[in-house]
Amino acid sequence: MGKVAVVAVGGNSLIKDAKHQSVEDQYDAVCETSRHIADMIELGYDVVITHGNGPQVGFILLRSDKAIDILHPVPLDSCGADTQGAIGYQFQMALTNEFKKRGINKKSATVVTQVVVNKNDPSFKNPSKPIGSFYSKEVAMERKEKEGWDITEDAGRGWRRVVASPIPEEIVEEDAIVTLIKAGFVVIGVGGGGIPVIRDEEGNLKGTAAVIDKDHASALLASNIKADIFMISTAVEKACLNYGKPDEKTIDTATLEDIKKYIQEGHFKPGSMLPKMKAVVSFLEKGGEKAIITCPEKLKDALLGKTGTHITK
Numbered sequence: 001m002g003k004v005a006v007v008a009v010g011g012n013s014l015i016k017d018a019k020h021q022s023v024e025d026q027y028d029a030v031c032e033t034s035r036h037i038a039d040m041i042e043l044g045y046d047v048v049i050t051h052g053n054g055p056q057v058g059f060i061l062l063r064s065d066k067a068i069d070i071l072h073p074v075p076l077d078s079c080g081a082d083t084q085g086a087i088g089y090q091f092q093m094a095l096t097n098e099f100k101k102r103g104i105n106k107k108s109a110t111v112v113t114q115v116v117v118n119k120n121d122p123s124f125k126n127p128s129k130p131i132g133s134f135y136s137k138e139v140a141m142e143r144k145e146k147e148g149w150d151i152t153e154d155a156g157r158g159w160r161r162v163v164a165s166p167i168p169e170e171i172v173e174e175d176a177i178v179t180l181i182k183a184g185f186v187v188i189g190v191g192g193g194g195i196p197v198i199r200d201e202e203g204n205l206k207g208t209a210a211v212i213d214k215d216h217a218s219a220l221l222a223s224n225i226k227a228d229i230f231m232i233s234t235a236v237e238k239a240c241l242n243y244g245k246p247d248e249k250t251i252d253t254a255t256l257e258d259i260k261k262y263i264q265e266g267h268f269k270p271g272s273m274l275p276k277m278k279a280v281v282s283f284l285e286k287g288g289e290k291a292i293i294t295c296p297e298k299l300k301d302a303l304l305g306k307t308g309t310h311i312t313k
Helices: 023-042 054-066 076-102 137-147 174-182 214-224 256-264 273-285 296-303
Strands: 003-009 045-051 107-110 114-117 129-135 150-153 159-163 168-171 185-188 195-199 205-207 229-233 253-255 290-294 309-312
Touching: 003 023, 003 214, 003 296, 023 045, 023 076, 023 296, 045 076, 045 174, 045 214, 054 076, 054 129, 076 107, 076 185, 076 195, 129 137, 137 150, 137 159, 168 174, 168 214, 174 185, 174 214, 214 229, 214 273, 229 273, 229 296, 253 256, 256 273, 256 309, 273 290, 273 309, 290 296
Parallel strands: 003 045, 003 229, 045 185, 107 185, 114 195, 229 290, 253 309
Antiparallel strands: 114 168, 129 159, 150 159, 195 205, 290 309
């Protein structure tokens, strides 16, 4: 393999706003990201694209709710597989068209990816990741009894299903991803953090109702395949200290120890920059050399050192 960059694209970045949620709107967003990926390829990188899928899984769950009287609901692990295929298809089409326009001799392929989690992960005993729709207490308790859901009240807005968010341990299709990279493909994999599966007593795989953090799974893939750079494409050009406060300060460069210190000091918010920074720490501690955080339109400039937050070992 040449220089390999794993680029983690946020699921929310595929949906610009509440008025642009359709499949066509999402494809337009994928086309924009694909242009920036093509820029990276022209700089000489082999690229692996990972992506979030939170909103897209939410749409599938909502459709299941609306059709509950006439069709069976879609299990959460199958929702992950469905969105990996659909979002991967959009990236494949957008990249194929972009490569044709630029005269780049490249192809892309999506690997529907299973990620093994530990069935004894503590998060299974204390599910806390809200998914899907808001319900009245009556409906929520009915679903809990009928389908075995874990339910919680969500900040006065209603009742929601909660699931585990376990730590990823193994990427089942990792060898396939590496083989495709070596064959010159741009690979789309580990979508939505991967489809969560556990191993039973005999070592067989079984899907489980959980949500794996996309950035943590992407960091695991990046470290396992010894990627040169782990990039997180998010809503901001650079990460910040004291975000949203009068003394806000952008982070241009930092070391692993700096980031661990900033995490300890509480600079990053849960559900926002904190999981991204923890993923960066994981990548660097497992042998990675460099991570970059920036927005999609700045991927090329960040690789050239012109912008972004650059974090080194």
